[in-house]
Amino acid sequence: MLWLLLGIMLLAACLMLVWPVYRRHHRIPLISAAMLVTVTGLSVGLYSAIGTPHADSAQPGKINIEEAVANLDARLQENPDDVDGWKMLGRSYMEIGNLPKAVASLEKAVKLEASGNGETLIMLGEALFRSDTASITGRAGRLFESGLALAPSDPRGLFFGGLAAASRGAKLLAADRWEKFLAQAPPMDMQDALRRRIAEWRGEEATGAPPPTARSEAESAPVVSVNVRIGDTAASGIDPDASVFIIARDPEKPAPPVAVVRRRATELPAVVAIGDSNAMIPGRLPSAYAQLEIVVRVSASGKPLAQSGDWFGQGIFVPDNGQSISIVVDQQVP
Numbered sequence: 001m002l003w004l005l006l007g008i009m010l011l012a013a014c015l016m017l018v019w020p021v022y023r024r025h026h027r028i029p030l031i032s033a034a035m036l037v038t039v040t041g042l043s044v045g046l047y048s049a050i051g052t053p054h055a056d057s058a059q060p061g062k063i064n065i066e067e068a069v070a071n072l073d074a075r076l077q078e079n080p081d082d083v084d085g086w087k088m089l090g091r092s093y094m095e096i097g098n099l100p101k102a103v104a105s106l107e108k109a110v111k112l113e114a115s116g117n118g119e120t121l122i123m124l125g126e127a128l129f130r131s132d133t134a135s136i137t138g139r140a141g142r143l144f145e146s147g148l149a150l151a152p153s154d155p156r157g158l159f160f161g162g163l164a165a166a167s168r169g170a171k172l173l174a175a176d177r178w179e180k181f182l183a184q185a186p187p188m189d190m191q192d193a194l195r196r197r198i199a200e201w202r203g204e205e206a207t208g209a210p211p212p213t214a215r216s217e218a219e220s221a222p223v224v225s226v227n228v229r230i231g232d233t234a235a236s237g238i239d240p241d242a243s244v245f246i247i248a249r250d251p252e253k254p255a256p257p258v259a260v261v262r263r264r265a266t267e268l269p270a271v272v273a274i275g276d277s278n279a280m281i282p283g284r285l286p287s288a289y290a291q292l293e294i295v296v297r298v299s300a301s302g303k304p305l306a307q308s309g310d311w312f313g314q315g316i317f318v319p320d321n322g323q324s325i326s327i328v329v330d331q332q333v334p
Contacts, residue, residue: 065096073101083112087120090127099131118151126156136160136167148177153305155184171201182280183256184304185245191280198281222273223286224248224317224325228296229269231330234311238298238329240266245304247295248274248286251316254293257304259286265298271324292317296327306333 069092076085086109093102106124113120125143128135135141141164148157158181166174175198182194226246230238241264248259259278263270274294276285286292295314301307313329 065092069093069096073105076105080108081112083109086112087123090123094123094127094130099127102127103131115146116150118147118149118157119154120147122147122151122154122157122160126160129160136164140164141167153180153184155181155186155303158184166201175201179256179281183260185260185262195281222275222323223319224274224292224294225323226272226274226294226296226317227269227324227326228263228272228313229326229328230265230298230311231313231328234298234329234332237332238265238311239300240264243299243302244268245295245297245299246272246274247297247304248278248292248317249295250289251291251293256280258284258289258292260304268329290319294325294327296329298329308333 069089072085072089072092076082076089079085086105090102090106090109093099093105103124106120106127109120110117110124115121121143125140125147128140128143132140140160144157144161144164147154148161151157158177162174162177162181165171165177178194178198178201182191182198186194228244228246244263244265244267246261246263247257249255249257257280259274259276260280261272261274261278263272274286276287279285293314294317295312297304297306297310297312299307299310301310306312310333311329312331312333313327314331315325315327317325
């Protein structure tokens with residue numbers, strides 16, 4: 001049911017964006033059509049990546065989500081200075097599709113934080129955008145810019161900030177932001193669409209590309225096989241369900257990564273193949289590098305960027321020395 005409501009909401013939002021243009025011109029310009037496809041397809045992917053798509057709100061014995069939200073709302077009326085509570089309430093109202101109340105709750109959080117928290121500004125921008133997609137060129141767009149200035153790696157900020165930049169014609173900035181979002185390893189079903197749009201924004205649409213089958217065969221060949229295991233010291237401090245990012249990057253320019261593969265801690269030890277099909281950005285293929293820095297990061301937060309307490313291991317892979325490298329996860333981020 002949640003996915004159905006989300007789909008209806010996205011469709012309605014997109015129609016709100018293009019309908020005034022259609023009425024005025026009796027056609028939908030290419031950029032509006034592109035925005036329609038982008039927002040509809042990738043917002044669903046974004047929700048699956050950093051939202052809660054599998055949240056269970058209807059199992060017997062569990063409190064009804066609407067009732068829980070109402071209880072939280074009532075509690076905050078008595079404790080109006082609880083900034084974390086207002087943010088939770090805003091997220092919850094977005095979850096159930098009550099966007100006006102989501103905006104009102106997040107407005108209170110932004111005011112309490114004196115507009116000093118980037119993630120909150122981005123959440124408010126998202127709520128406004130989902131209420132009125134045309135706001136991407138207005139206040140929502142400005143909130144994404146302010147939020148990214150304070151939280152430059154926030155995934156929602158990078159995604160919506162990319163849309164905001166594209167909507168005002170800043171295509172190279174939009175591509176930069178989506179490349180950074182892509183480097184955070186969103187779901188595979190998003191990545192092809194992200195890469196295509198990035199290439200379009202950069203004017204890099206390939207001509208004479210090999211047919212899909214031939215390209216798939218070439219890309220499927222592993223460039224490096226990474227033998228990953230968790231060290232004894234780290235094993236007791238790692239959640240079995242934690243995300244594991246196997247990252248290949250240019251030692252001289254670590255960001256954004258060249259390629260990323262995602263696994264779960266329960267899948268280790270394992271041999272993980274990294275090939276050109278795992279490339280994060282068009283034109284930057286693992287096979288093109290004389291050496292690669294391989295970093296394996298076990299992320300408690302689920303994000304590939306290093307956080308305090310994460311465990312990791314790393315090493316330099318040189319193709320001339322063989323096609324494999326062994327990495328032991330035995331170091332911890334301070």
